[in-house]
Amino acid sequence: MAFRVLHHDRCFDGACSAAVFTKFHRECVGGASGYEYVGLAHRPGGTFDDGVFGPGENAIVDFKYSRSPKVTWWFDHHQSAFMTAEDRADFEAGQAGLSGPKALQEFFDPAYVSCTGLIADIGKAKFGFDTSGLGELLKWADIVDGARYESAKSAVEMDAPAMKLTLCIENAADGFIPRIIPLLTEMSLQEVLDQAFVQEAVGPLWEKHVAAMELLKERMEFRDGVIYYDITDRVTEGISKFIPYYYYPEATYTIGLMKSSFRTKISVGTNPWTTKPSAELVNLAEICERFGGGGHARVGAISFGADEEARGREVALGIVAELRAG
Numbered sequence: 358m359a360f361r362v363l364h365h366d367r368c369f370d371g372a373c374s375a376a377v378f379t380k381f382h383r384e385c386v387g388g389a390s391g392y393e394y395v396g397l398a399h400r401p402g403g404t405f406d407d408g409v410f411g412p413g414e415n416a417i418v419d420f421k422y423s424r425s426p427k428v429t430w431w432f433d434h435h436q437s438a439f440m441t442a443e444d445r446a447d448f449e450a451g452q453a454g455l456s457g458p459k460a461l462q463e464f465f466d467p468a469y470v471s472c473t474g475l476i477a478d479i480g481k482a483k484f485g486f487d488t489s490g491l492g493e494l495l496k497w498a499d500i501v502d503g504a505r506y507e508s509a510k511s512a513v514e515m516d517a518p519a520m521k522l523t524l525c526i527e528n529a530a531d532g533f534i535p536r537i538i539p540l541l542t543e544m545s546l547q548e549v550l551d552q553a554f555v556q557e558a559v560g561p562l563w564e565k566h567v568a569a570m571e572l573l574k575e576r577m578e579f580r581d582g583v584i585y586y587d588i589t590d591r592v593t594e595g596i597s598k599f600i601p602y603y604y605y606p607e608a609t610y611t612i613g614l615m616k617s618s619f620r621t622k623i624s625v626g627t628n629p630w631t632t633k634p635s636a637e638l639v640n641l642a643e644i645c646e647r648f649g650g651g652g653h654a655r656v657g658a659i660s661f662g663a664d665e666e667a668r669g670r671e672v673a674l675g676i677v678a679e680l681r682a683g
Contacts, residue, residue, distance in 0.1 A: 358390055358412065358413035360392050360411075364394065367396065367529055369519070373497075375418055376541035377491065379538070379539065381480040381486045394535040398620075410425060417433070418430075418432045418433070418476065422463075429462055432472055434469040436642045493546060504656070506629065509599050524597075525562060527597075537549065572588060577601055577604065584608045585613075586614070588613070596613075609627065610625070610639070614670055617663075620662065620663055621664075621666050622661070622669070625644065625656065625658065627656065641654060648672050
């Protein structure tokens with residue numbers, strides 16, 4: 358029976374996590390007849406639809422915790438990994454040996470830059486997983502998910518193969534990511550990028566990226582260290598969160614309000630290149646958690662229903678005012 362790997366959808370670290378988990382499971386655990394991939398997106402309310410789980414074993418990587426007995430493996434590194442106090446209590450009970458064997462296969466560490474790195478290290482330390490061929494993937498998973506680019510220019514102009522793959526993954530059409538995941542641990546990133554189906558996606562997506570740069574340049578409002586933009590009049594499934602700092606390198610935070618096919622989303626981020634001392638930076642995950650969202654200390658998001666644009670705008674402007682007040 359196929360093993361279902363559920364991963365953070367339209368996310369480079371999510372795709373890499375699914376790829377590394379697959380390689381780890383196949384080489385160190387085994388028993389699956391094959392692997393299938395399902396992307397998970399943050400939605401209003403944050404609950405899991407039980408229908409996403411397959412009839413066999415299921416793993417969740419780079420996404421929130423689920424108490425479902427159908428989940429046999431879980432890896433995450435987000436500060437906001439637990440949707441409820443009951444979820445956290447269930448995880449902690451398992452770690453303390455107070456619940457079933459599933460707990461032996463649940464791993465959480467918010468100190469990790471990428472979930473890909475967490476899976477590789479746990480696999481190596483606890484199961485003897487050989488990670489020697491994963492250097493490039495692990496390096497770029499940390500760079501992309503941790504926003505550890507050399508500059509806003511390198512993040513936005515996307516010269517590296519990993520950056521072009523990130524563009525494709527973050528804006529993927531249905532069926533694209535399940536095709537790319539098995540390639541990520543078998544080829545170099547340049548070889549993955551060179552695949553015909555990937556090349557077909559890059560050109561049109563680059564044009565959309567350039568158009569997004571122009572749109573944000575028109576819409577952004579910068580004041581008191583904070584950038585705000587509202588592009589809810591355009592349906593978009595993904596946009597580079599580094600574009601604002603390309604135009605306003607002196608900014609500390611960005612709050613963006615946008616609409617996709619299934620949600621209204623507030624994206625909240627810290628400039629990775631800010632000169633402001635880290636001790637003075639606001640924990641953005643804690644702000645997002647107030648409204649049912651979450652993320653990391655330096656980047657987070659909040660989801661509302663597709664028809665809740667007015668509510669999203671109200672919350673976004675409230676966060677902008679809070680951050681500008683400093």
